[in-house]
Amino acid sequence: MAYTDKTxxxxxxxxxxxxxxGLFKQERYIHSAQAADxxxxxxxxxxxxxxxxxxxNNYLGxxxxxxxxxxxxxxxxxxxxxxxxxxxxxxxxDIHKKLEKMVTEFLGTEDTILFxxxxxANAGVFEAVLTKDDVMISDRLVHASIIDGxxxxxAMHDTFKHSxxxxxxxxxxxxxxKRQKMVITxxxxxxxxxxxxxxxxxxxxxxxxxxxxxxxxxxxxxxGKTGRGTHEKCGVMGKMDIITTTFGKGLxxxxxxxxxxxxxxxxxxxxKARPYLFSNTIAPPVVAGVxxxxxxxxxxxxxxxxxxxxxxFWRKGLTEAGLIIKEGDTPIVPxxxxxxxxxxxxxxxxxxxxxxxxxxxxxxxxxxxxxIRTQISAGHEIHHLEKALDAxxxxxxxxxxxxxxxQEIIEMYGM
Amino acid sequence: MEDMKEVVRxxVVRxxVxxxxxxxxxTPLISGGIVDxxxxxxxxxFLENKYKISIPDDKATPEAFDSVxxxxxxxxxxxKA
Numbered sequence: 001m002a003y004t005d006k007t008x009x010x011x012x013x014x015x016x017x018x019x020x021x022g023l024f025k026q027e028r029y030i031h032s033a034q035a036a037d038x039x040x041x042x043x044x045x046x047x048x049x050x051x052x053x054x055x056x057n058n059y060l061g062x063x064x065x066x067x068x069x070x071x072x073x074x075x076x077x078x079x080x081x082x083x084x085x086x087x088x089x090x091x092x093x094d095i096h097k098k099l100e101k102m103v104t105e106f107l108g109t110e111d112t113i114l115f116x117x118x119x120x121a122n123a124g125v126f127e128a129v130l131t132k133d134d135v136m137i138s139d140r141l142v143h144a145s146i147i148d149g150x151x152x153x154x155a156m157h158d159t160f161k162h163s164x165x166x167x168x169x170x171x172x173x174x175x176x177x178k179r180q181k182m183v184i185t186x187x188x189x190x191x192x193x194x195x196x197x198x199x200x201x202x203x204x205x206x207x208x209x210x211x212x213x214x215x216x217x218x219x220x221x222x223x224g225k226t227g228r229g230t231h232e233k234c235g236v237m238g239k240m241d242i243i244t245t246t247f248g249k250g251l252x253x254x255x256x257x258x259x260x261x262x263x264x265x266x267x268x269x270x271x272k273a274r275p276y277l278f279s280n281t282i283a284p285p286v287v288a289g290v291x292x293x294x295x296x297x298x299x300x301x302x303x304x305x306x307x308x309x310x311x312x313f314w315r316k317g318l319t320e321a322g323l324i325i326k327e328g329d330t331p332i333v334p335x336x337x338x339x340x341x342x343x344x345x346x347x348x349x350x351x352x353x354x355x356x357x358x359x360x361x362x363x364x365x366x367x368x369x370x371x372i373r374t375q376i377s378a379g380h381e382i383h384h385l386e387k388a389l390d391a392x393x394x395x396x397x398x399x400x401x402x403x404x405x406x407q408e409i410i411e412m413y414g415m
Numbered sequence: 416m417e418d419m420k421e422v423v424r425x426x427v428v429r430x431x432v433x434x435x436x437x438x439x440x441x442t443p444l445i446s447g448g449i450v451d452x453x454x455x456x457x458x459x460x461f462l463e464n465k466y467k468i469s470i471p472d473d474k475a476t477p478e479a480f481d482s483v484x485x486x487x488x489x490x491x492x493x494x495k496a
Contacts, residue, residue: 174461
């Protein structure tokens with residue numbers, strides 16, 4: 001034990017510096033199940049407050065769906081609480097294999113391997129399938145977990161400008177001498193809510209003999225006509241080489257993730273991916289819950305259709321209110337405020353109005369691009385969204401930002 | 416040398432600069448945050464392809480890539496070899 005006062009002081013200073021810079025993250029405690037209406041304690045010790053949640057990844061409203069909860073209970077009873085083993089020793093149950101098969105069918109791929117999270121899937125997949133003779137070419141706005149996975153892999157790494165297909169083609173030409181090339185993107189980008197041009201990317205990959213990787217965490221279950229994801233929306237189902245996705249967002253919201261794609265690549269992960277080899281997989285009750293989620297989504301598109309309708313209502317409402325939103329058609333709808341402090345003030349005032357939405361600012365988003373990221377759910381009813389719109393109008397009026405241009409807001413509040 | 420500087424400067428602007436920032440031959444690229452360590456790869460490969468050289472990884476340091484002038488000195492070292 002050598003945790004001296006000097007050591008303690010060093011870490012305290014770092015944390016104080018983070019607080020002073022406004023970069024210190026604080027949790028808000030939720031005293032209810034995850035849903036459109038939640039009960040929140042914030043700050044710590046404050047009186048509980050009932051608010052409408054518009055910042056969860058609960059896109060399909062399945063986090064507390066009675067049938068999913070019931071299935072998880074049944075899974076707990078039939079298959080127990082935990083596995084106490086990694087998959088390849090004695091940690092694989094029939095339901096893990098059943099879920100892998102169901103995900104393969106749902107995504108239209110060849111095979112699937114489960115991971116404890118999509119963070120783990122992205123951390124393990126590149127190292128498992130690529131070597132120093134290969135190159136990874138990623139969109140400059142891919143998720144942090146992909147960046148971490150790329151760092152763990154010995155293959156060369158290069159980037160292309162966000163969604164710039166001309167630039168991607170230049171990079172494919174530049175690295176054409178590599179043994180394998182892998183193009184890497186998110187399906188839906190989590191901060192802006194825009195969608196990857198997977199159809200054009202698939203064409204380029206075919207032209208230059210490259211593999212195509214897509215993280216579908218913010219699209220599985222609701223993007224595309226039957227909710228299979230961005231690859232369905234872009235008409236390239238069956239052409240994807242690797243899809244990673246999570247069960248921690250639209251697909252029930254609990255935990256777990258997977259790598260799904262070409263069977264040889266999935267097998268490489270089974271043999272070599274370290275988060276799979278050295279960590280327990282998804283716990284039995286969660287597996288049972290996700291199986292139920294996929295059954296619900298395979299039987300009807302009712303929930304993704306409702307989400308689409310809610311998203312349209314929300315985007316139209318914000319625009320008509322005179323707020324600046326990032327254009328698109330996904331349920332991730334950023335309300336642009338540009339100034340970091342303004343984003344924090346608006347978030348606080350919305351909370352006082354009973355609306356739970358978080359402000360994001362640098363370094364999570366680029367400097368001068370602070371925003372409130374709103375996320376719509378099939379669990380929202382129109383009355384939830386109307387109340388949230390009323391709050392945005394009221395708070396927007398207070399700060400005099402309704403109907404204002406980006407330039408006007410920046411002139412008032414700065415970058 | 417002047418031609419090479421212009422070619423490298425143009426590449427850096429096209430590849431990395433997404434606003435109207437000016438890049439001179441002395442602008443700090445890595446320490447100035449214009450080129451990140453991931454993106455150095457494409458710059459290295461561009462130089463190797465363009466000037467038909469091979470730059471060993473231990474020579475492609477952030478210091479050696481920190482301005483157009485420094486990059487051109489490095490490239491000349493290998494074109495002469």
